[in-house]
Amino acid sequence: MKPEKTLMISPIQHGTVIDHITPGEGLTVIRILGISRGTSETVTVACNVESSHGGRKDLVKIANRELVKDEVDKIALVAPDATISIIRDYQVVDKKPVAVPQEIAGVITCPNPNCITNTKEPVPTRFVLHSRGYRCSYCDTVISRERDIGDYI
Numbered sequence: 355m356k357p358e359k360t361l362m363i364s365p366i367q368h369g370t371v372i373d374h375i376t377p378g379e380g381l382t383v384i385r386i387l388g389i390s391r392g393t394s395e396t397v398t399v400a401c402n403v404e405s406s407h408g409g410r411k412d413l414v415k416i417a418n419r420e421l422v423k424d425e426v427d428k429i430a431l432v433a434p435d436a437t438i439s440i441i442r443d444y445q446v447v448d449k450k451p452v453a454v455p456q457e458i459a460g461v462i463t464c465p466n467p468n469c470i471t472n473t474k475e476p477v478p479t480r481f482v483l484h485s486r487g488y489r490c491s492y493c494d495t496v497i498s499r500e501r502d503i504g505d506y507i
């Protein structure tokens with residue numbers, strides 16, 4: 355007999371849920387949020403779980419923290435379908451999809467070692483959304499969205 359579906363993650367009282375993360379990017383989200391060995395925050399991560407919308411997803415829940423815009427923008431780069439829910443007193447008080455930025459400055463590194471942004475006196479990076487990913491405004495190198503971009507954040 356198939357076991358009944360149960361909530362795999364215990365509820366949080368206050369905090370943030372990042373749901374509908376592109377499968378495989380949950381750990382990138384953890385890195386973007388600066389969570390690593392030594393941080394004391396309570397975090398749960400689920401990878402490749404079934405989505406009620408069909409298919410699979412990753413999911414991150416973090417107690418007692420609300421994200422800042424810069425963090426949400428970075429998450430949008432690797433997980434464009436993610437939603438950010440704010441939890442207060444166990445209730446979802448706000449839920450928003452992330453917005454994929456048209457332009458990103460100073461967030462990702464250009465993969466081209468000869469790019470002016472990688473020289474001894476570097477200029478801040480600037481990438482613009484492009485059909486296949488993000489394009490460096492200085493050397494035109496394209497970083498493919500979803501597949502590679504997490505490596506350059």
Ligand SMILES: Nc1ncnc2c1ncn2[C@@H]1O[C@H](COP(=O)(O)OP(=O)(O)OP(=O)(O)O)[C@@H](O)[C@H]1O
Nearest residue numbers: 364365366367371373415437439441444445446449
């Ligand atoms: N108290 C809580 N603690 C932890 N996670 C919560 C809590 N309340 C809601 N969530 C999670 O927050 C997310 C958004 O909640 P909501 O009730 O809007 O989910 P939903 O109806 O499944 O929506 P969606 O269409 O986005 O899947 C879900 O992932 C849900 O599991």
Ligand SMILES: [Mg+2]
Nearest residue numbers: 373405406407
């Ligand atoms: Mg759901």
Ligand SMILES: [Zn+2]
Nearest residue numbers: 464469490493
């Ligand atoms: Zn460049």
